[in-house]
Structure formats: structure tokens, C-alpha cells
Amino acid sequence: MANDQEKEAAAGASLRYVQDGQVVGLGTGSTAGHFIQLLAEQVKNGLRVRGIPTSVRSQELALSLGIPLTTLDECQEIDVTVDGADEVDPQLRLIKGGGGAMLREKIVASATKQLVIVADASKQVATLGKFPLPVEVIPFAQALVAKRIAALGAEVRPRVDGDGKLYVTDEKNHILDCHFGTIPDADELAQKLSAMPGIVEHGLFVGMASVIVIAKGGEIVELRR
Numbered sequence: 001m002a003n004d005q006e007k008e009a010a011a012g013a014s015l016r017y018v019q020d021g022q023v024v025g026l027g028t029g030s031t032a033g034h035f036i037q038l039l040a041e042q043v044k045n046g047l048r049v050r051g052i053p054t055s056v057r058s059q060e061l062a063l064s065l066g067i068p069l070t071t072l073d074e075c076q077e078i079d080v081t082v083d084g085a086d087e088v089d090p091q092l093r094l095i096k097g098g099g100g101a102m103l104r105e106k107i108v109a110s111a112t113k114q115l116v117i118v119a120d121a122s123k124q125v126a127t128l129g130k131f132p133l134p135v136e137v138i139p140f141a142q143a144l145v146a147k148r149i150a151a152l153g154a155e156v157r158p159r160v161d162g163d164g165k166l167y168v169t170d171e172k173n174h175i176l177d178c179h180f181g182t183i184p185d186a187d188e189l190a191q192k193l194s195a196m197p198g199i200v201e202h203g204l205f206v207g208m209a210s211v212i213v214i215a216k217g218g219e220i221v222e223l224r225r
Contacts, residue, residue: 027083
């Protein structure tokens, strides 16, 4: 319960980065869900924004709450995106993708002037890697990519859904959850994964976050590059 309260507090603190008339990227996950709900309250009170969701899940939530939406077809520049993370290190590098949306999340982040990450205190780590790194792969290459990532020192497990079937992303790909334990050089690993044929995207977000908003108990801490 306390953890969920921290998520909501971080989401609430991030609202100050959203200004009237902006295009806003809408992240995916439990903390981003709190942000979308709080943003909807501001919209009902007169705030004018257009949202670009990073997943079908976030799109459905935003529509149900009355947030006007747009698309990357209509708008290729996003003023601010508020999203969550599975891990955050002192250099503001992230692991994302626990919710399976890191492909769209990274595309939206790449088009964003200011990426604001909201998180509870449990997501802050000294070194990335305890949380398994999600890697989205095309089904054709799954076995080959899994073998190559294992050669980099990870235990690789294909993600499955609640029915035990292979998890399928919004873009109809699969996800490999790669357990590294620790990732001593996130920049180098990101480059190796990005260069590997068959990988559509990975959950290492390096040099993308502008500010991290972390709720620790009753305190809000902000980390900046």
C-alpha cells in the first residue's frame, strides 16, 4: 500500500512539468497509470493537452478518462512525456519494459523534449541489472537472439502471459527477459543489443531521461542530468 502511495505521489509531483497547450506522451505501467488519472482530472478542470499513449493499455485508459489524443502521424514533436521505470541508476539510465511497452515508449521518448520519469523508492538502484532486462524480438529470430544474449552472460527466459503462452507485444513481437544480475556497463550493452539482428528494441534507456521524480515516504526527490 505504501508503495502504491509513493507511485501516486511521484505521479502527482510530475504534473508541474505539464503546461497548457502541450502535446504529452503518456507512459505505460502502474505509476504512469496514476499520472494519466491525475492528468485527466486537470483536463476536466480546463487544462488543454493532447496525449500520445505508449501502449494500447494507456490509450484505452486515457480515452476512458476523457483525455484528447493525437498520434505521431499528426505530431512528431512531443513537449513532455511522463513515464515510469523498472530501475533507475545514479546516471539516470533506466531499465524499462516490465509492462511490455518499451518499443513504443522509446519511440515516444526519442521524440520528446523533456522525458520525466516517475518512480517509487524501490526503483532506485546503484547498478542496473537486478530487474531482468526486457528485449523485444521478432518471433523468427527468438531462439538465435536468446543464444547470443546468453553468450553475453545473461539467463534468458521468453516472457509468457497468464495463460502460459508466449507474451505478444502491441507490435506482435515477443519479449525475452534477460537476467544479468548486474550490468556494469549499460552503455556498452545497449550498443551491443542495438546492433544485434532480430532485436526490435531493448529496455535500456541511456541518455534519454531529463528528470527523475522519486517518492520516498512523504518526500519527493528529483534527479537531473
